[in-house]
Amino acid sequence: MNKKSNYYLPTPSSWPLKGSIALICIMLGAANWLHDEWFGPYLLAFGLCMLFYIIYGWFGTVIHENREGLLNNKQVDRSFRWGMCWFIFSEVMFFGAFFGALFYVRVVSVPWLSSDVGSHLTSHVLLWPSFKASWPLLSNPNPAAFVAPKSVMEAWGIPAINTLILLTSGATITVAHWSLLKNKRSLMLIGQLLTICLGISFLVLQAHEYGVAYLEKGLTLASGIYGTTFFMLTGFHGLHVTIGTIGLIAIFYRMLKYDFNPHNHFAFEAISWYWHFVDVVWLLLFVFVYWL
Secondary structure, X not given: OXXXXXXXXXXXXOXXXXXXXXXXXXXHHHHHHHOOOOOHHHHHHHHHHHHHHHHHHHHHHHHHHHHOOOOOOXXXXXXXXXXXXXXXXXXXXXXXXXXXXXXXXHHHHHHHHHOOOHHHHHHHHHOOOOOOOOOOOOOOOOOOOOOOOOOOOOOOOXXXXXXXXXXXXXXXXXXXXXXXXXXXXXXXXXXXXHHHHHHHHHHHHHHHHHHHHHHOOOOOOOOOHHHHHHHHHHHHHHHHHHHHHHHXXXXXXXXXXXXXXXXXXXXXXXXXXXXXXXXXXXXXHHHHHHHO
């Protein structure tokens, strides 16, 4: 029987164990850094360096197996696809938690603190009787503890441009995928390269926007719940765009190495799924964080 028709079972690997150690170091390092322990930053840096090494080595192993034809099997391909689907589902839940916090603050907690009638009158009178609900929150209930920002982040400046950039990048990566299926190599490379450039452009503009928020608007993580929700949602999304852009660059390199063909290109499909997910999250951010 042809070996390629069998389910491929890799040899025992130490990568999962190393990855667990790296994640534990990152978690403990970050927690102890927040508690001002001297070793916190060093443990975090060690964990991050170890994680980058593991990603490089583990992905390199899988790429080598693919080039050797060991993964050319329908069952293996199905396993990869299900794995990526569950990973994206976990990302949906991750962002769902932050969106849930945003909606809870806007719909429940802020109105409670300013309610001068009904069942929440006591909280309003005893805590902050002069507080009036509004969103974005530019007048915090306790200004002495949290200095409110000077102004809000406008939707129709850089955020609108970044929305157009990500929507365009969704089109260019789709062109690259279609070109790969049709074996149009030049168009595939152009589409992939344009997607990378658009991803980098998004990150540059977001970095500029953060500079404006900090230096001109006084919007920080310490400026109350508006600043907290803004930076947590947009910051984690920016991190995902960064990871996605790195993935796109790695796939572009593999394209140059002729690693993909119309029948064997799941790595490209995986990063394209991830990129479309990032696009959808940004659309939700644009509507609920910037616009409404």
